[in-house]
Amino acid sequence: AQSVAQPEDQVNVAEGNPLTVKCTYSVSGNPYLFWYVQYPNRGLQFLLKYITGDNLVKGSYGFEAEFNKSQTSFHLKKPSALVSDSALYFCAVAGTYKYIFGTGTRLKVLA
Amino acid sequence: DTAVSQTPKYLVTQMGNDKSIKCEQNLGHDTMYWYKQDSKKFLKIMFSYNNKELIINETVPNRFSPKSPDKAHLNLHINSLELGDSAVYFCASSFGQNSYEQYFGPGTRLTVT
Numbered sequence: 001a002q003s004v005a006q007p008e009d010q011v012n013v014a015e016g017n018p019l020t021v022k023c024t025y026s027v028s029g030n031p032y033l034f035w036y037v038q039y040p041n042r043g044l045q046f047l048l049k050y051i052t053g054d055n056l057v058k059g060s061y062g063f064e065a066e067f068n069k070s071q072t073s074f075h076l077k078k079p080s081a082l083v084s085d086s087a088l089y090f091c092a093v094a095g096t097y098k099y100i101f102g103t104g105t106r107l108k109v110l111a
Numbered sequence: 112d113t114a115v116s117q118t119p120k121y122l123v124t125q126m127g128n129d130k131s132i133k134c135e136q137n138l139g140h141d142t143m144y145w146y147k148q149d150s151k152k153f154l155k156i157m158f159s160y161n162n163k164e165l166i167i168n169e170t171v172p173n174r175f176s177p178k179s180p181d182k183a184h185l186n187l188h189i190n191s192l193e194l195g196d197s198a199v200y201f202c203a204s205s206f207g208q209n210s211y212e213q214y215f216g217p218g219t220r221l222t223v224t
Contacts, residue, residue, distance in 0.1 A: 032210050043115070043201055043215030044154075051210045088152060094209035097142060097166040101154040 002027045004091045006102035013081045021076040021105045023091030032094035033074040039087045081109045117216040131188045132219045134202030143185035146201040161207050192223045
């Protein structure tokens, strides 16, 4: 069965520092992996995805993610965090006509 | 123009009532979904429809009945509401192949008292 895990419930980082939000996956075959962000009282917004190709994927708002097949990870990164990045982040893996989401990581960027 | 819209945004009702949530997308997608997000923010797939056909039903109680009159609409009707149905319900859409990202509606916060 396909699954994703987000081992951290919350990540705190100072504004201007690099941030990493972790995600590991378990799939048979090639994974299709996604990151979404959810701001309070809003729906999820797509940030980026890995389908194939370069292991470093660039997405919206300066975010990027690194696909690591040997470690089955797809960590979300940003070189310099902003207070406005504070939100709930979800990793997801695509199945057939459905997406399996991780439990979410709350990112708090401190001014 | 809103890509994926849901109505209503808030729904407060009593146990035992029946209610509906509507969803519309104007993105030309062929696949639509309903998700439930609980109070701990866990997001779980409930249903997916492709070209108006039910594809996925993730062991959802049969009190929940989705209906897709056309590819742009997916409604959710809930009978005999229970306290445990209180959650935020999100509609989403995408192209059917799983390499495509989903677009989410703003959510419907359902509170059952």
